[in-house]
Structure formats: C-alpha cells, structure tokens
Amino acid sequence: MATNHEPDVPANHNEDRRTFLKQSSLLTALALVPGPVVSAAEAKLDERVAEAIEQVPLSLKVNGKKLKLKVEPRTTLLDLLRENLHLTGTKKGCDYGQCGACTVHVDGQRVNSCLSFAVMHDGQEITTIEGLADGDKLHPMQEAFVKHDGFQCGYCTPGQIMSAVACVREGHAGSEEEIREYMSGNICRCGAYPNIVAAIQDVKQGGQKV
C-alpha cells in the first residue's frame, strides 16, 4: 500500500474497473484450465493476479491531510486507519459495530469505522482522535475527560471522546439522561460512565465551541 501526500486528484474509476474486469476474465480462464496446468502455475500466479486486482485507488482527507491511497476493497476504514496509516488512536473493540471504540467522524458525523469499507469513503473527510486537538492544545472534550477522569484503561476513550463531541454538536447533551441515551453506543467496560457523563455535561455547560 502506498500513501502519498500530493494534492488530491480524482481517481479514474472507469479505467480501473476495466482493468479489474480484464483481470477477472483472466481468473475465469484460469479456472477452466485443467488442474495440472494450474498447479504448475502455482501460488505465484495467484499472487500476481491478486496484486493486480486487489488494490483500488482511494482519495481521503484524514485529519486535514489529503491522501491518495491504494487499498483492498475488503479493508475496513478502521483497519485502514490502524494498520495502514498507523493512526492507532482509533480502537478495535469488537469489529461488529457494537462497542463504539472505533468511532471517528466522517464529514462531521460519528461513524463506527469498523462497519464500513475504506473504499466507501472516497472523497470524504475523516477526523480521528489524533486530529481533534489543536496542536498541543487539547480539545475541550479531551480536557474535560482528563479533569473528570472519564476513563480508566483508556481503550474506549478515543471512541467515547469522538462520540461525545458529536453528541454535543448534535444537540443531544441536554441532560444527564439524554447524554446516557445518546452515548450508549460507546461501551466502557471499566465502567467510567458516571465520569464520562460528568465530562460531557461540563463541556456542554461550559459553552465552549466543540
């Protein structure tokens, strides 16, 4: 996988699809060839075919940085962030969209990054926990989590914070009960919930820009 930080250029999807189809027919043809020939071709051919068809171009803006990438279509946004871009602040807690540890913002909306393929986000803007602070200055929600001790082990914390920022922006932080309801997609097994709710209320009541 290659990353490159040059200005964004729209990917030529049509051309890519044609290449894909051509390669696919090659695969179909191979499947019709008698067994011994295939085994003679061995894994190396599989490998070359796979290399050719498994990579799809993708343009993303991640934490303000434009990226032109090539990714496998089956790579989730979460795995792209963690394994390919080394933005490991976004956590894998279940991989089924049930725990919220992988919450990021896609075009400003909170999203479970494990539940979508990276290629579905072509042209979109992703914000992860690493992109929330303004340089050395923490985001008010990050500050509030530290002040109220809104975490213990810290693993669900990036997801909680990304979700909490969205919760306030959506206007769903009006009361303790409302916060609890709209934060229930983010599990904290350490059980720091009371402190997380306190942190969100503090930010909401402080009226700072989130």
Place this chain on the structure above:
Amino acid sequence: MNAPEKKIGAPMNRVDGRQKVTGAAKYAAEYDLPNMAYAVLVGSTIAKGRLSSIDTKAAERAPGVLAVITHLNAPKAPGAKPAGKDPSQPQTVGSALQVFLDDNIRFNDQPIAVVVADTLERARFAARLVKAQYAPEKHQTNLEANKANAFLPTQAKKNPKSGAADYQRGQVDAYKTGALKLEAEYVIPTEVHHPMELQAITAHWEAPDRLTLYDKTQGTMATRRDFARQWGLPEANVKVIATYVGGAFGNALHSWPHESAAIIAAKVVNRPVKLMLTREQMFTMVGYRPYTWQKIGMSATADGKITAITHESIGQTSTYEEFVEATLGQTKMMYESPNLTTRYRLAALDVGSPIWMRGPGEATGAFALESAMDEMAFLLNLDPLEFRLRNYTNQDPEKNRPWSSKFLKECYQAGAERVGWNKRQLKPGALRDGEWLIGYGMGVGTFGAHRGSSKASAQLLPNGTVLLQSAVTDIGPGTGTAMTQIAADTLGLAPGRIRFEWGNSDFAQAPTQGGSAIVNTVGPAVQEACLALKDKLRELAAGGNSAFASAKKEDVVLADTHLTLTGNPTARAPYTDLVKQAGGTAVTVESKPSGEGQKVSMYSFSVHFAEVRVHELTGEVRVSKLISCADAGTIINEKTAGNQMKGGAVGGIGMALMEHAIIDDRFGRYVTKDLADYHVPVHADSPAVEVFFVNKPDPYVNQLGTKGIGEIATIGVAPAIANAVFNATGKRVRELPITPDKLV
C-alpha cells in the same frame, strides 16, 4: 523552601491522561515494527476428540500467505508441554494450554492452526480456507449435568489448610437442626471479562534466542517467566512490554493459547507477528468467571443471631487445569456463626479454562451469602442492615485473630444515609411510582488486603527529575498516578518532577497486577526507593560538602537545581555534578511485608446500597441509585480510586442484570458470540454511582495504610441489586442474571 502540598490523597489528574485522550497511548497491537506480519487463528469446531486430518493447501496458496502452522509442522518449543498431564499444577501463569503439540481437542474453538500473511485481510481470508476433519468424542459442557462428578481440588487434598479445603467450626451442618432455618440454591452463569481491548500480542524474535513481546498481560514478569520457560531461554532474553493494557479484569492473569501461537508464528516466518483475537474468540480461549452452583443453609435465633451456616459450591473448570477460587472465603469470616461448614468442589468440563474475573470467587460467593442474609432477615421480619449489625464480627471468627482494621459500620451508616434506607419498607412491593415498583437492597463485600514483595528503582536525572521504574502494569486503576503521588510526597517534589515508568519486564521486579494488591505492595517499594535515593544523593554530595556527610536522609532536600539540607541552605550540591559521579545515582530496593501482619487478619470491606425500579408489567429493572462505601485504608487518589469504585459497581450491574454466556450443550459451543448477545452495561444502564471512603489508614498492611480497592468495588453489588429487586417485587431471583422473564 516551602514544603509542597501533600499529594497522597489529592484528587490528582492521571499522569497518563493526555496520552489516553489523544490516542497516543500504545496498546499491544499498536506497535509499528518493520516488516510486520499478521496472524489469524483457526479454531476447532468440536468440543472434544481428535483432529483426524487438516488440509492447509488452499490456505497456503492464497495470496500473501507466509505460513500455515498446525501440529503437523509447528516447531516444538523446548519447554513446551501438552496440557492435561497434571491439571492440578498451580495455574497462576505457567501452565497455559500450549498450541500445536498434538491432535487432541479439549474445547470448542481450540486453536488448531494459525495462518500468517503479509496483511490482516489476507490472513483472515486464508484462515477460512483451512479445512479440518475430526474424530469427535462425547463432550460435557453442562455443569448441572455433571454435579455428581464434582471433586475436591487436588490442592485441598494435598493441603487441608488450603482455602479450597473443607472448613469446619462447631458442628457439621448444624443449620439442619435450627428452629428457624433457610436452605436455598444459587447459580452464577459463566460471565466473560470482555475488556474493550481484544486480547492481542505482537511477538518479535529479535534474534534466534531473543524474544520481545508487546503483550496484553497484567504481569510482565509472569509472562516473561512463562515464555522463557516454554522456549528454554534465560529470562533475561525475553522482554515483555505492556505499557498500556486496555482493561483486563483478570483476563490477562494467565498465558493463553494465542500467545503461544503468535510466538511460534513469529519464529516460523522470522518476522514480527501481530495477533489480535476476535470478540468471538474472547469467549472461548481467554478465561471467564466460571458457572458456579451454590447452596446455603442458615439457621438463626428468633432475635436475629445466626447459629449456623453451611455453604457449598461447585465451580466449573476445564479438563486440563484445576481452576480454584475463594468462593467461600467471605462466608467463613464475615458474620459471627458458632457453627460453620463449607465445601468447595470443581467439575471438569470440555471447555477452556476459567480465570479470576474481577472480585473473583468472592463476588460469586457473596451473591449467595448476601442473598441468604437478606432472605433470613425477611424470615425474621428484621431490617437486613439491623440483622447484619447483630452478627457483626469484631474479630476474625475464622482465624480467631483481631482485624488489622475494620470500619464497616461506618460504611453501613454512610451508605444507608445516602441511599435513603429509611424509606425502605420491610414488606416487599410497598413502594411504587406509577407502574414502577421501588425497592432497596444492600450487599457486603470483603477481600484480603494482600501485600507481597516488590522492587522499585529510582535515579536522579541531570534536570532534577527523578525517574522511577517498576515492571508493574497499570491496567486502568491509575497505578502510575498513585506511585507518582507516593514518590512526590516522599521526595518533597512536585509530581511534575517525578517520572514513573511501568509495564516493562526489564524494570525493577514487581508482581502481577491483580488481587487488589498493587498499591499495597508496589507503593512501599516506591516509597523506600525514594528514601534510598535521598540517602544515595546525600552520600554522593558528601564528597564535595562535609555538611552532607553528617546529615540525616530525612533532612535531604531536592531543590530545583541542587541538593540541599533542611535548615542549612548553604549546603549545595548541583544535580549536574551528582549525576556525573562514578556509579551514577540509581538505586534499587526491595520492600517486603514486615511479618507483623501475621498476628492480625487483614481485609478491605465494602457495602453497596441499591435503589431499583422494576416495571410491574415488563419486569424491566433499572438501578436508579447505587452507593458504594469502602473501608480500603488510606486512599492515595480520591479521583482515580472513586472511579475504580464506580467501575466495580457498574460491573456489578452487569453481573446482576445481564451478563450470561450461553453454551449450546448439543455442540459444546457458545451461542453468545459478541456484545450484541452477551450484554454488558452501557451508559443508559449506569446511574451516577456515589462513592464513600472511610479513608482511615490500616496500621498493619504497610506503612502507607492502604488495603486495596479493585475487588471490593464489585463484591456485594450483585446481591445488593437482587435484594432490592426482592424488596420491590417480592420475587427472589437466585439464578443470575435477573432478566425480565424471571420477574413477570
């Protein structure tokens, strides 16, 4: 120079808070090593039998695959031993099931192969191409069906003084002849730790005989010892790094099959290998709180004095390890009862081994004991708090020794006031708010205030910062922060001038994080290392300034740029000079228990008060108030300790109302496979838990006066909720979790 404000007890923010809120904290699967490969496990689809054949050809040919490893081609670690030879071996860490040694299948989803590829996607795809065939044998996965085969654990057979041995005071089963008696059975289902971080390891052979593991473990030294032994390496050649651990709750107290698999995989492909389990695999191979059946018989006099208790339990274990926990511990010492009998048994099933889960056996036992206390109080028509006071122990009735400290009555009072206990009615179902029935309940918890031996090292850096190191992990309680506070007070420095580093087996040796014992054990070591550093600095300074030679270490002051003495500001030794002296400033000390503790019984105590609202039509239970009160000795950090108590209470809500891992016994396989069907508490389930600490030092456990918090935060919560549900509805649920179907 003014003495800095005392840090012990202060609600200081965590030293690693910034790392955790910015995503900079790195967990086991987040180290970016060059040439990383990815491993995915293939699990068995039967619970018992043999692997008759395994076809790996298609997987081997899949794109990007580097290796497919099974028992047929795995390199044998020199110290590896097939499991099951002696299941009675202590299982703390060290006799985990090691993989790919033979064709035996001992539980469903046991790893039978590991596929290694250059990307995660490719490894995951290829893992699906591995085809296995089995010679299945009849399996047993149901404890209720196997109670007749329950046995006394080997450790109890060998040592009648073991906590797992049968215990007796007074007459055997005396409750049976009591005038007023109850007899009831209680069940705790299998519960799974499910820390938010999936079990993960990055294994890297830096040389053929040098192994580095970035691992999710509660004990860097225990993991190092285990894998050094497995691979026949000197311990110094194995390094275990666990700086950040994404929750564990006991699940990382043991070495597990996937760790062995990743290390073998890294050996075969000669690249660093990363292996992260799936949530589904978290059910099958990394431990759980075992399904436990219990029976309590209790008798009392009409004026509310307990005359006898018999408490029996049968816990589930695997066929290859005898997992033992202290399920009956609290019953032996919590209440006065002249006659007391306990019997602890195990039943071995074709499942993975259990492992201690927060509060461990004590939380299981407390559900039965504290429910029975509530049942007996009801029979006596007594307030359950009053009933407990009438049976309060002023010394340990098990060991006949005084308590090192016990302020449980203060906890009772504080909790009762806060929850509004005076509103509670003796008659169930007497309080309501529209369709919601309201009830109040309490549950008591206790856990041994354990203290072991630990080392800590300290050294001065040229800029005047003191660097402390310990191999201990911080799985979330705030160990790093507490140690920084202890060091700050001991050295008279602002916390910003302390750097405490942890989670590395190369650091000064420290025990595994567990059993609520870390502040008790590592805290004194850090304190003594700081004092030793002061003395070392004084000695080093004495060469250039005689005032230091005769000074006491207590008078040594670490000023901004130099060492000086109380009352003698002219004595100055610049740090830049001290650190240059031969041998450096580093000191390592070992701190051990004094032995004074042998004369007393040392326990932390807690009580939890719950107010619940139960919908009379749907049976939905909402915990509307939860008050957790603890006598845990000195509180080092009110903020992090309070958080730990709240978290334990939330865990107790899960235990009481939702957590239930279910096996389909026809296939011996879990049908709960993820967090959508194994429910844990979410924000909406959690009230604003209120915490009260007595915060009085214990005079025996250590010089800091701490007793430990982690376990008592959970022990007693589930029965408090179950008792509140009874008070609200008149329905006694003796089999957790209390789901609506049991109330309608």
